[in-house]
Amino acid sequence: MNNSRIEERIFSACNSSVSAREFTDEEKRYILEHQKFREDMLRWFESNSSDGCWTEEAVNFMRCFYDYWEVLRLIINLYGISPEDAQMLLGENVLDPALNLSLLSQRQIATMLAALRLFQQQLITTNMVEMFPEHFDYGNILPLSPVEIDHLCEQINVSQEIETDEC
Numbered sequence: 483m484n485n486s487r488i489e490e491r492i493f494s495a496c497n498s499s500v501s502a503r504e505f506t507d508e509e510k511r512y513i514l515e516h517q518k519f520r521e522d523m524l525r526w527f528e529s530n531s532s533d534g535c536w537t538e539e540a541v542n543f544m545r546c547f548y549d550y551w552e553v554l555r556l557i558i559n560l561y562g563i564s565p566e567d568a569q570m571l572l573g574e575n576v577l578d579p580a581l582n583l584s585l586l587s588q589r590q591i592a593t594m595l596a597a598l599r600l601f602q603q604q605l606i607t608t609n610m611v612e613m614f615p616e617h618f619d620y621g622n623i624l625p626l627s628p629v630e631i632d633h634l635c636e637q638i639n640v641s642q643e644i645e646t647d648e649c
Contacts, residue, residue, distance in 0.1 A: 485519075488508070488509065492505065510556070524544065598634060601625075601631065605625065606628075611625065
């Protein structure tokens, strides 16, 4: 099927309350695989999601693009691939969601999470590279963004849950 035809089908699924329907797996894969189209869809979704033309599933599908981990889960489910392969498909260089924190105490992990959140808040008003030049190789390494800190905190929390479940 050519691109313009599938794009028309995708738009028709959510441009009229009469023809509103869920996206097919093929359409979901297309949206995932075509970044420019996905960005256009997200802009359209942001401006039209409350017009009554979107099914609840279509709204939930589009919302997942605001959360890296939801996108990762979506790719794993749609393609039936491993988390590592899904990360490669996304082209992301991310840490393993299950970090090995077994050598740290709960107190150390709690302090680390609190420090990350404080750092995240300070990013808004402070040049952290200037404040901690030795940690950022005097400007050769950039600090994590607030979104990347969210992901790291989630990885730490998930790792804690996994280690707690294994005990």
